[in-house]
Amino acid sequence: MKQGILSDILDYSNRANPYPLYEELRKTPVFHDGDGPYVISKYHDIQSLLHDPRLSSEARNLAATAGDPLAESEDEGAAALPPSFLKLDPPEHDRLRRMTNRPFGPPHSPHRIEGMRDDLKGIVTGLIDNLGDPARIDLVDQFAYPFPVTMICRLLGVPREDEPRFHVWADTLAASLDPDPDADAKERDKITHDARMELGMYLAGLIEERRKNPGDDMLSQLAAGHGQDESMSTMELLSTAALLLIAGHETTVNLITNGMLTLLRNPDVLKQLRETPGLAVPMVEELLRFEPPVQLLPQRTPLVDIEVRGVTIPKGSSMWLILASGNRDPDRFENPDRFDPYRKDIQHLGLGSGIHSCFGAPLARLEAQLALSELARRLENPRLVEDPPPYRQNAVLRGPRHLQVTCDGIRP
Amino acid sequence: MADAALDRLKADGRIVVVGASLAGLRGAETLRDKGFKGSLTMIGDEPYEPYDRPPLSKQALLGKGAAERTALPRRREIDAQWRLGVAASGLDMAARRVKLADGDEVPYDRLLIATGVRARPWPNPAEAELDGVFVLRTRDDGAALARRLDAGPRRVLVIGAGFTGSEIASACRERGLEVTVAERGDAPLVGALGGVVGAVAAEMQRENGVDLRTGVMVTGLEGDTTGRVRAAHFSDGTSLECDVVVVSLGAQRNTEWLTGSGLGAGPRGIACDAGCRAFDIRGIVTDDIFVAGDVARSPHPLFGYQFLSLEHWGNAVSQAETAAHNMLSESTERRPHIWVPAFWSTQFGVNIKSVGVPSMGTEIMIAQGSRAERRFTGVYGYQGRVIGAVTFDNSRWLQFYEQQIEATAPFPPPFPTVDRRPEGQKPLPADFPDPSVPTHGPTITLSGYSPADRRMTFTPAGH
Ligand SMILES: Cc1cc2nc3c(=O)[nH]c(=O)nc-3n(C[C@H](O)[C@H](O)[C@H](O)COP(=O)(O)OP(=O)(O)OC[C@H]3O[C@@H](n4cnc5c(N)ncnc54)[C@H](O)[C@@H]3O)c2cc1C
Numbered sequence: 124m125k126q127g128i129l130s131d132i133l134d135y136s137n138r139a140n141p142y143p144l145y146e147e148l149r150k151t152p153v154f155h156d157g158d159g160p161y162v163i164s165k166y167h168d169i170q171s172l173l174h175d176p177r178l179s180s181e182a183r184n185l186a187a188t189a190g191d192p193l194a195e196s197e198d199e200g201a202a203a204l205p206p207s208f209l210k211l212d213p214p215e216h217d218r219l220r221r222m223t224n225r226p227f228g229p230p231h232s233p234h235r236i237e238g239m240r241d242d243l244k245g246i247v248t249g250l251i252d253n254l255g256d257p258a259r260i261d262l263v264d265q266f267a268y269p270f271p272v273t274m275i276c277r278l279l280g281v282p283r284e285d286e287p288r289f290h291v292w293a294d295t296l297a298a299s300l301d302p303d304p305d306a307d308a309k310e311r312d313k314i315t316h317d318a319r320m321e322l323g324m325y326l327a328g329l330i331e332e333r334r335k336n337p338g339d340d341m342l343s344q345l346a347a348g349h350g351q352d353e354s355m356s357t358m359e360l361l362s363t364a365a366l367l368l369i370a371g372h373e374t375t376v377n378l379i380t381n382g383m384l385t386l387l388r389n390p391d392v393l394k395q396l397r398e399t400p401g402l403a404v405p406m407v408e409e410l411l412r413f414e415p416p417v418q419l420l421p422q423r424t425p426l427v428d429i430e431v432r433g434v435t436i437p438k439g440s441s442m443w444l445i446l447a448s449g450n451r452d453p454d455r456f457e458n459p460d461r462f463d464p465y466r467k468d469i470q471h472l473g474l475g476s477g478i479h480s481c482f483g484a485p486l487a488r489l490e491a492q493l494a495l496s497e498l499a500r501r502l503e504n505p506r507l508v509e510d511p512p513p514y515r516q517n518a519v520l521r522g523p524r525h526l527q528v529t530c531d532g533i534r535p
Numbered sequence: 536m537a538d539a540a541l542d543r544l545k546a547d548g549r550i551v552v553v554g555a556s557l558a559g560l561r562g563a564e565t566l567r568d569k570g571f572k573g574s575l576t577m578i579g580d581e582p583y584e585p586y587d588r589p590p591l592s593k594q595a596l597l598g599k600g601a602a603e604r605t606a607l608p609r610r611r612e613i614d615a616q617w618r619l620g621v622a623a624s625g626l627d628m629a630a631r632r633v634k635l636a637d638g639d640e641v642p643y644d645r646l647l648i649a650t651g652v653r654a655r656p657w658p659n660p661a662e663a664e665l666d667g668v669f670v671l672r673t674r675d676d677g678a679a680l681a682r683r684l685d686a687g688p689r690r691v692l693v694i695g696a697g698f699t700g701s702e703i704a705s706a707c708r709e710r711g712l713e714v715t716v717a718e719r720g721d722a723p724l725v726g727a728l729g730g731v732v733g734a735v736a737a738e739m740q741r742e743n744g745v746d747l748r749t750g751v752m753v754t755g756l757e758g759d760t761t762g763r764v765r766a767a768h769f770s771d772g773t774s775l776e777c778d779v780v781v782v783s784l785g786a787q788r789n790t791e792w793l794t795g796s797g798l799g800a801g802p803r804g805i806a807c808d809a810g811c812r813a814f815d816i817r818g819i820v821t822d823d824i825f826v827a828g829d830v831a832r833s834p835h836p837l838f839g840y841q842f843l844s845l846e847h848w849g850n851a852v853s854q855a856e857t858a859a860h861n862m863l864s865e866s867t868e869r870r871p872h873i874w875v876p877a878f879w880s881t882q883f884g885v886n887i888k889s890v891g892v893p894s895m896g897t898e899i900m901i902a903q904g905s906r907a908e909r910r911f912t913g914v915y916g917y918q919g920r921v922i923g924a925v926t927f928d929n930s931r932w933l934q935f936y937e938q939q940i941e942a943t944a945p946f947p948p949p950f951p952t953v954d955r956r957p958e959g960q961k962p963l964p965a966d967f968p969d970p971s972v973p974t975h976g977p978t979i980t981l982s983g984y985s986p987a988d989r990r991m992t993f994t995p996a997g998h
Contacts, residue, residue, distance in 0.1 A: 174934040176903055176912075176952035213903070213954035217910065230884070427950045478931045 129159060133192060133518050139511035141418070141521070142460065145448035153434040160191045160421070160441040161434075164448040166455035166472065168431055172444060173477035178423045180479060181212050185424045186439030204323055205358050207366035209479065210422060216478060222353055223363050226344035228485065236485045239278070243490060246273050247497045257503070257533050262526040263380055266498070271375035271490060275368055278486075280333060280340025285325070292322040293372050296365070319365070326364045327357065341367070371483050377416035377522025378491045382407070383498060384526060385414055385462055387507045392464055396499040403492040406464035410491070411450075411473030413462050418447040418521045420475065446472040447521075505530040538865070544644055545863055548573040551633055551641050552615075553623045554649035554789075555579025557587065558828030558851040562647050563613045565859035575615040576641055578633065580622035583674055589848055591677035592699050593881055596684060596706035602677030623650070626796040628815070631823065644823065645862045648793075648805060648813065649855065651829040652786035652846060657694075662756040667764035668780045671699060683779055684710060691715070692767050692777040694753050696723035698880045698978060700783030701736065705882035708743045715746040715775055717753050717767075720968050727878075727978055728889065728925055730966025731899050732913055735906050735927065743883045756780060786846060788830050798824065803982055804832040804844045809871035811858035825862055827855040836873060837940065838892055838922075838981060846978040847878045875937055876979055879930075885909055888930045891923030891940040892979050894967055900947050901959040902936075904929050912936065915965055916946030 131137055132144050145164060148154055154162040163169055172178055208219040225231040250266050260266075272293065276286050295318035330346045337343035342364060348354030355363065386393040396402050423442045428435050436442065449472045451459040456468070474481035481487065498505075508527035515524045550566060552559045555577045563575055579585075587605040594600040618635065625634035632640045654670035657663035667688075669680045684691070684707065691707050693700045696718035707714040720726060722733030723740060740747045752770040759765045768774045793800040798821075799814035800806075805826045806814045811833065813824040826833075828851035832844035857872040864870075879888045893899075896915025904911030904927075912932055915923035921944045924936035939948070947962045 171934065171938060174932055176932050176935055176954070177950050179953055214905075214908075214910075217954075426953065429950075480931075 127156075128154070129156070129162065129192070135514070135516060138514035138516075138518065138521065141447070141518075142451055145445060145451060148445065148448060149452060153431050153436070155434070155436075160443045161431075161436045162443045162445060163431065164445045164452075166449035166452035169444045169446065169449040169472055170476060172423065172431070172442070173472075173475060173479075175429070177426050177429055178442070179212050179426050180210055180216070180422055181424075182206065182210060182422065184426060184439060185441055186437075191421075191441040204319060204362040204365060207362040209366055209370070213478065218353060219355065219359060219363060220478075220482065222355055223345065223367070223482065226341045227482075236489055239274075239486070240489065240493075242277065243274060243493050244497075246270055247493055251497060251501050251533065254533060257530045260528045260530070262383055262498075262528050263376065263523060264525065267376045267379040267383070267494070267526070270379065270494060271372055274486075274490065275371040278341055278371070279364060279367060280338050280342045281329065288325070289368070292318045292325075293368060296322070296369050322365055322368070323361050326361050330357065330360060330364070367483070370481075371486070373517075373520045373522075374416040374481075374483075375487050375490050377520060378407075378410065378487060379494045380523050380526050381414035381416065382410045382491060382495050383528070384507070384512065384523060385410060386495065386499065387505060387528070388510070389462055392462070393499055393505075395464075396496060400496040400500065402464055403496040405466070405469075407488055407491045407495070408469050408471065409462060409464045409466050412456070412466075412469055412471030413450070415447050415450055415471070415473035416520060416522060417473070417475070417481075418445065418519055420444045420446060420479075421519065446475065501534045502528070502530045503532040503534055541863065541865065544573065545571055546573065548644040549576070549642060550574070550645045550647065550862065551576045551578065551643035552647045552649065553578045553633060554651055554828070554830070555581070555617070555619060556585050556649065556651055556828075557607065557848065558649035558651070558855040559647070560585040560607055560613075560855075561610075561852045562649060562827055562855035562859045563615060564610045565856045566863065567611060567613050569860060569863050571863055573644075575613060576618060576643075577613075577615045578618045578621065578623050578635065578641065580620070580636075581673060581675075582620035584617075584619070586674050588672070591674065592671055592702040593706070595677045595681050596703060597709055598681065598685065602674050602681055605674065605677075623792050626793055626798060628797050628821070628824070646824045647855075647858055647862065648824065648826045648830065649828045649851075650789035650792070651851075652788050654782070655784045655787050657756070657780075657782045657784075659755065662758070662764075663782070664762075665756060665758040665764040665780075666762050667778055668756060668782065670782050671703065672786070680779075680781065684712065688712060688777075688779040690775070690777040691779040691781065692717065692753075692775060693781045693783055694767075695783035695785065696720075696736075696740075696747070696749075697726060697783060697785060698724065698878075698882075700781070701740070702880060702882050703781050703783060704740060704745050705743070708745060708883070713746070715748065715777065716740060717751055717769065718747070718749045719752050721749050723747070723749075725966075725968055726894065728893050728913075729896065729899060729915075730968075731906075731963055732925055732927075733966075735909060739883045739885065739909060786829070788844075790830065803842075803980065804830050806842060807831055807833045809834055809836075809873060810861045810869045811854060811872055812861070825858040827851065827858040832980075832982070833872060837875065837943070838895065841981045843876070843892070844980045844982075845876050845878075847876055849877050850874055875940055877937070878978060886928050886930060887925065888933055889923060889925040890933055890937045891915065891921070892981065893923035893925055893965075894979055895922045895981060896965045896967075898946065898962040899965040900962040901956070902948060903932060903952050903954040903956075903959065905956050905958060914939075914946065914948060916962060919946055920944065921946045921948065 148164040152165040208216045227235055254260050254265055333343040333346045337347055345360055421443050425436055425438055427438050453459050474484045505528050508529055512523040512526050552563055585607045587607050590605045591602055595602040622636040623633050624636045632642050634640050654672040690713045693704050693716045696716050701723050704714050704716045723736040725733035753767050754770050755768045756764055757766040764780050766774050766776050788804045790800040797815050799816050807826040808820050811825045812820045813826050814820055829846045832842040834840040835843045853874045854872045857870055861869040875890055877890045893915045895917050898916040899913045902912045902914045910928040912929050913925045921939045926933050
């Protein structure tokens with residue numbers, strides 16, 4: 124690959140700290156090299172492009188180019204299911220997102236998330252109770268991962284005993300978003316494809332079951348439709364469910380893990396959080412700015428030639444919006460490389476913006492707030508074993524693969 | 536030298552704010568933020584600490600939050616002397632004193648005027664006095680109306696289908712109350728958004744069970760022997776039995792207290808420059824009197840430097856911040872208030888937002904979405920450029936159109952967008968009513984007149 128800086132960003136050896144690369148990138152706010160994607164790295168540009176109706180999220184509007192290392196791999200695997208609303212434009216996007224939102228958030232279900240607070244607390248408490256030897260904790264495997272998986276299963280109405288199978292599919296599909304230059308693309312596509320198929324079949328069975336015996340979980344409500352003229356086809360329902368599963372997953376794991384890592388690197392903040400659990404609310408916002416779990420959005424394409432900072436981006440080009448870079452743009456944030464949970468001016472891009480802004484944001488926020496404040500409260504004198512920790516391969520959904528922590532004990 | 540004067544002002548000057556509501560409060564907070572340490576006096580004729588008005592026609596009427604509970608959140612401590620429940624009754628510009636209705640006078644070095652607007656009352660005072668006839672502007676209005684709606688009236692009549700009137704109608708329907716809306720124009724919201732969008736609003740009202748009557752005026756209200764309203768008469772000869780009437784005919788600017796002061800204040804508001812400094816009636820800008828919020832009218836470069844007055848929440852905040860900044864700044868440090876107008880409303884479950892000045896538009900194009908689905912973006916064009924935009928349940932795109940307005944981008948937009956439908960291929964006439972025919976009134980007024988709106992007899996000085 125010739126686009127030096129892009130391949131550096133994807134290069135695993137830069138995973139632990141991609142921020143110097145982003146800084147470099149911002150010197151060329153509309154970066155383009157050869158037949159690669161157009162890369163946008165400044166806050167204000169990203170922010171306005173996310174609201175630009177000339178930009179499509181649909182793959183069919185993308186002119187085929189060889190140079191985009193993220194565009195290709197994904198769409199092969201998606202063949203098994205129609206694209207989820209993440210990859211659709213309005214009006215289909217709006218319709219599907221609106222229907223998905225009905226059982227999830229206001230105005231129809233304003234209390235859903237708040238209503239899960241006790242459930243969430245229970246899961247957090249249980250996981251911390253079972254951490255075992257306080258000297259040897261892997262926060263990813265023992266906490267940050269099982270927590271959102273358990274939660275999304277409950278939300279969707281996936282039976283507890285099926286959770287392990289879910290883990291495997293979720294893992295595979297999340298890995299497929301990762302442009303690993305070394306992997307055998309064909310082999311990987313096949314694995315992804317199979318996982319999607321299996322997951323699809325599993326969900327189809329579950330939906331069938333829920334149609335007959337509805338519960339108050341989201342799948343039941345989605346499957347039942349709402350007696351209105353709008354309802355989802357089974358295929359749409361499947362890809363929506365798969366989307367919720369994946370997105371409700373990998374992102375939160377990373378948010379929590381990145382969060383704990385940041386806290387362990389900033390012990391004073393950890394202490395403040397222990398003393399003032401309410402600090403979790405602004406702190407999670409700052410985390411979403413400082414270490415966003417979704418580093419970049421690789422799937423936007425202009426419907427017409429557009430101009431950004433004097434550069435013409437041709438119709439059909441692939442564009443990457445580097446959210447994590449915008450979040451550290453000194454033209455937008457003072458001292459952007461400082462982690463400051465008391466920061467007031469914090470309109471970050473961590474959850475995106477515009478019509479595709481994170482659907483699960485209210486849940487993700489609550490999960491991270493509860494998880495981090497409980498960990499801060501209960502772990503006694505926690506320390507990092509390894510800094511930086513080993514990262515996942517994935518450059519888009521970036522986060523540590525393991526987070527080895529040792530502490531003196533676990534408070535009741 | 537000048538610096539020293541400013542430093543003195545900041546250290547121990549006296550700043551008076553008249554109008555203790557949104558603009559007044561945000562102005563005061565900004566003054567403190569900018570390092571003003573002197574004495575600060577907040578004068579407000581309402582007995583309450585600053586509260587928020589938009590919820591009064593929304594949550595408060597639905598019983599989802601009492602009108603008494605809309606106090607504005609404080610951004611910071613302002614450490615002010617509060618003179619609440621007493622109106623400013625006059626201004627002595629030469630002596631730099633504000634006169635109060637209780638006879639007191641308050642001296643100032645800098646004055647911020649944020650007296651806003653009030654509801655235009657029902658023109659027949661005897662009828663306006665009838666029990667059951669309301670307007671909606673203040674917290675007291677909101678509380679009283681909510682109580683009356685709680686009591687379950689048999690029919691509510693809303694006169695005027697502007698934003699406030701439409702929101703009231705929406706709240707009534709949501710409560711399951713029978714409601715009639717009478718509007719002199721051809722459709723609801725027509726003064727603010729034009730006939731093309733007004734037609735959507737009309738459909739929305741009718742589908743939600745509102746008895747909407749357009750192109751008709753209410754000619755009189757009738758009370759029973761106990762002084763309660765019982766019926767209304769219309770210009771088409773019909774009449775209607777109703778036990779609650781909400782008069783929603785727009786607003787009047789609170790400038791009477793400035794009559795004779797020599798400030799450029801009149802029925803259209805107080806003229807000021809782009810830096811929020813008030814003009815006197817000779818068209819000379821003052822240095823110590825600043826204006827912000829609904830009561831202000833200021834020239835805007837995007838709209839041909841015409842004077843713009845806005846009844847918009849966001850404008851009040853932003854203009855107050857600018858005014859406060861400029862009050863404490865050297866002339867070269869002053870900032871213009873060139874906010875792009877932006878407004879929102881919620882009614883019948885639909886979120887409506889606008890930017891720019893739609894009412895200046897002669898054409899409209901449905902750039903995204905569809906009117907039938909009530910989810911769309913309408914872009915307004917004026918002389919070949921984009922001048923405004925409105926969204927129904929589509930606000931996440933609005934920022935883009937705001938940028939188009941700021942960039943004076945060409946109209947009709949020459950590019951395709953996601954969600955462009957067949958109906959959005961061509962511009963339509965925006966269909967605003969003839970401005971000389973009064974409707975409920977838009978929330979934006981543009982006027983080209985020079986500072987002092989009242990016409991002086993021009994007598995050139997003799998030699
Ligand atoms: C029911 C309702 C719903 C609204 N909904 C929306 C909405 O959805 N979106 C939106 O953008 N805007 C909305 N608005 C408009 C928004 O509330 C106003 O733009 C905003 O309140 C303006 O603030 P202001 O401080 O300039 O004026 P005001 O809020 O009018 O405050 C002026 C204050 O000065 C006081 N005063 C007047 N004369 C004197 C005097 N001589 N001495 C002392 N005090 C005096 C008044 O009593 C008042 O308290 C709504 C308004 C109402 C009434």
